[in-house]
Amino acid sequence: MLTIDCRMADHSGIGTYIKNLVPRLASRLTSLSLTLMGAPDSLRRLLVEYGATNVSFLPFDEPIYSIREQLTLPFAIPRSTKLFWAPHYNIPALYPGRILTTVHDICHLAIKDVHASPLVRMYAALMFRAVRRRSIKIVTVSEFTKSELVSKLGYDPQAVQVIWNGVDDVWRRSRIADGYREPYLVYVGNIKPHKNLKRLVKAFQRISRQIPHKLLLVGRYDGFVSGFQDLDELMPCDRIELAGELDQDDLIRTVAGASALIMPSLYEGFGLPAAEAMSCGCPVLAANATSLPEVCGKAAFYFDPYSVDDMAGTILDFVRDEGGQARLKAEGYRQAESFDWSRAADQLCNLVTDII
Template sequence: MNYRKKLCIDCRMVYMSGIGTYIHHLIPRCINALPEFSFNLIGNSPLPFNLPSNSFFTKVSSHIYSFYEQIEISYIIRGTQGLWVPHYVIPLFSNIPVMATVHDVAHLALPDIFGFTKRIYAKYMFQILKMRARTIFFNSSFTKQEFQRLVGEPHCPTFITPLGVDTFWFEEQKEDSLFNFPYFLAVGNLKPHKNITALCKAFAGIASQCPHHLVLAGKKEGFITGLEETWENLAPGRIHSTGILNAAQLRQAVKNASCLVFPSLYEGFGLPPLEALACGTPVLASDIPPVRETCADAADYFDPHSESSLREGLLRCAALSADPEAREARRRRAALFSWDRTAALTVSALKQAFGL
């Protein structure tokens, strides 16, 4: 078959959390919806999904944020009509049209958390993206507003393409708990802006008033050091870190939690609260714009800068009893966000970018 357009997609971050989920669920849907395109999927290792018939895989050795990627990716994309990057790093040595997805601008918004070198790199790349991109996708209205505030107005069309909740999270079968105690659950890599230390301190402040434990699920290596020693002093035997859970274990942990706690100081979107709502699990979340944008009144909120506000929220969750109507309201809210809808919005923008 002779394809009218050939596009490259940078899939090197497919095994990372967050952006990896985005790539895994969205890219195959978009490719299948664009049979008139041929897609070259670029990655460091084989992809965790079956390649549609109008796509092929090219293995590269350069890693994200490296200098060598600027040379290798520019070489790989020669002769194509466009490159889609699901992040903000674009080739500097190529004039191929670029579509990019911006998930957040945390490096610019949180200068006290990210080091000087990372901030300067992000600021430079965002400025290049603002000037050179043909299309920019934002995962929320909040992320777009932050980009405008901290980077400037993009010189190209922009689209809001919210993330989706996989149908996996809505499945109803009963699953036994991974733990033999009631618990609050926090999910995600333990990066500083995830505010996990504050959560641990708040939990320690109410541990004597409820039977619950605090479970932290997510990668901690490379993000927080010394936190385990802090736990021993805060609430001995009541705070647990699982490390990375597989998909089935994670859903099991979310489904059986008394609530999912999402204490982040800053997010672009915030997918874990929506996935918890899909399970019918109560959500206690930071009162920040992107979470309000997605969860609306289906979640309970607290001030992430106030330990007392978080303590009060945990006690409210500890006192919750089963409420079938509230559970269904949570699931209805999550159902508004699907990967099929995200793909439809993205495909429409891609067609517009190429005049189809």
């Protein structure tokens, strides 16, 4: 039996990872029983179109990053489990069985100025030590994250396998959004400190009178320590709009209709919004840091994420460079072909089969 911690299936980021890989695993590993731990009703909906009959559901709702999950999860995992897959680094450290762990990034440790909470950093440090000690194999979503584990945390490179994320095919069949009469630039992501929204807002303010574009900020902001004293700081003029969370259809149409997607992040383990944007023909302007050059390749204009001047200059250069816009769009289509959830599922299935 393969048991999977699916508690984060409804989250952004890791939730997208779970939603795309777990159903594909179930449809491929037909000779293996799967137990999904989380909210059964939500997980059943996730598997409807795949018609998998080898899956059972185990209710488990202890909060992530908590002492309670560490005390209860090891004992909730069925005894017949041959392999437990943790799609995030919060593994059950006391579980005696075999663990496969996916690590998306080490952001909680890597960006000290942003994630300054001693408690958060201590928890992350303890868990990453447990991941290194207890995991029979570790999957990372980029070569960058693998290099972080090896160089900063002393992981054995032979224990780590890179499996890139994919892009849902619906992005490649996108339609452009209605409702925006003027051109716009778009940011997609949660409003967290390492996403670097403060510098993006300052950069846009600096050039807003020189371009006709609006800046549209898409993503969840409730419940996050954003680094802004007030959300009004994100909207210093009527050219910046907080769109909040969008459903998938609206998100795809909005990105497809943008002049460019901007990713100013100080740290990304993969940068899925960039891959999705490229797949629907939206050019990308990205930080020249962490995993983003790996994901975007030649299909982006890059800037220093710590420099407001460089970010503003890159945006301005892009808007004025029609030839560059066309080149990035064409390069983006080619680069996005590297990211396929079915390919990722095949690689993960092979890994699970080898372990079991």
